[in-house]
Amino acid sequence: MEMLEPINTDYSYGHLTKVQRAEIIKKLTESQKQTIEQYKRYKVNSMLLNQFNKTGTEWKFLEEKINWNFNQSNPNESNLHCSCGRGVKYLYVCKSKNNQEIKCFGKNHLEQEAGIGSNVLQDIRKEKHKIDRGLDEILIRVDGDVFFPTEPYEFLKKNRMLDILFSKERMEYLKEFSREGLPIYREDENKMIKEFNRILEKVKEQKHQKWLKTTEGIQYLKEQVIKKKYNEEQEIIRIERQKIWLNNNDWFNEQKKFERKSDNKETTIFTLKKRTIDNAKVTFNQVLIHHNDVTEKYCIESNCDMDALIINGMFDGGSVTNGKTIIPQETVIRLLKMLNKKFEYDINGLEKRVDEIYGILEHEGIIKKSKNRFIANY
Structure with a gap:
């Protein structure tokens, strides 16, 4: 399994008109329509319950x-009737807290x-409007050929994490939308994706820790220690070089700068x-920090200006690192x-010494020949 990208929630889907909403709903199967309608009814009923409870009625x-x-134009034809007998479009079924009597009221x-x-009725209308707008997000995602996030849902269901992330009511909505393949709110999908990725990362880390205890893993850790030490040494060298050249890597620019500033040419x-x-x-x-045996054996010394200059020239002032071509x-x-x-350095016998050092470093494997060139291997 691969980690999943979170859904972008930085933008708003906007709202659908009645016509747009109807056009999208036409694309749904009958069971999908029923599922969305049931979900809307649940949301509305929950809202109404809260609104009624606020009144103290x-x-x-x-x-x-x-x-x-x-x-x-002909309300009496309605199959829904208020307790007064009038036919209505919206009917609110209520139960008396005092005598348990059930009555039906029109608005x-x-x-x-x-x-x-x-x-309260005004608040109810506002809340119903919000519910419609909320469902627009799902319908717009349907229109964009977005489907239910089956992979994270089934994974979290298998790992018994859904009931931790979502309420019982939310779980029911996810179950129904999963059955119908309907997209869900981006917020809910991201919630699943975040937990899905977290568990995958945890499993991956556990496997990695287990692997580190194997022979291959132990060797890897040793190599990392060596690599870290090497990088630290290279950083020290870089800082040292930076100090020497005053943050200027161009030798000729450095030379000109000194010549301009100094009144004393000598x-x-x-x-x-x-x-x-x-x-x-x-x-x-x-180059030779780990090759003291070579420098001692062949008397290659950093204190010898010519030797130091030859090595510096071969490795282009330290810029030629492992795998790169040595200067001819x-x-x-x-x-x-x-x-x-x-x-006016002391470089008597320069050609011979250059030839010797190239030969020594090749013999010791610090540089190696590849076709018609040498490459660094220190």
């Missing part, structure tokens, strides 16, 4: 009945006989010469000769 609300075929007689004020040359060597030593340490010998020789003209 002696009447307890039981049920709202609706005659969808009500004829305004007009709710205030007169049940003591339900006009302000001081400028000396400073740049020292910085070049210091930078070369940083690269030397970066002839390029390194040409670069060091250019530096020598500027700073």
Whole structure:
């Protein structure tokens, strides 16, 4: 199973007109229509119960009945009648808290006989309007070919998490919508997705922890420790190099800057010469920090300007890391000769020493040949 993306709730669906609502409802099967109507009826009845309870009236609300075929011009044809005998479209079935008598009221007689004020009736109309608007979200999702989120629902049902996330009434609505394949509110879907992802993440972590105890996992942890140490060393080297070059990686720009600022050319040359060597030593340490046996065996020393400059040239000032191409010998020789003209380093026997160091590093596996080039392998 893969983690699921949450549903975007940053935008509002807006509201449907009566015509739009009717067009979408036409697309539904009869059982889907019944399911949505039952859900709406439940929402309305719950709302009415709350509204009636607020009034303190002696009447307890039981049920709202609706005659969808009500004829305004001939109300007496209605199959729903108020206790006064008048045919109505909306009928409110109520039960007396005093004597348990059950009566049916139309909207007009709710205030007169049940003591339900006009302000309560106004609130009821507003709440019913909200319920219709809420159902618009589901209908719009139906129109957009969105279906019930079966995967997280069945997963959470199997893991007995649904009754923790949702109330008993909400569970019933999910059950019915699942049966009909109807989409649900985005808020409810995201609630399931969030819990679904949380459980998957937990299972994944448990499997990972179990794997870490295997031979392969233990080896992985060892490699991570080595990798972490290596990265820490590289970070120290990076900071050291940064200090040396004053956050400037372009040697020639650094040189020009010093030449412009300094009135004493000899001081400028000396400073740049020292910085070049210091930078070369940083690269030397970066490449050979774990190869003391090689440096001792072949007397390759960071304190030797020529050795440090050769290593620095080969690895392009530390920018050539593992798997990348080493700077060719002839390029390194040409670069060091250019530096020598500027700073007068002691580089007697340069070509021979370059050839030796390339050979030593290849022999020791610090660089390796790939076709017609060398690549770093330190």
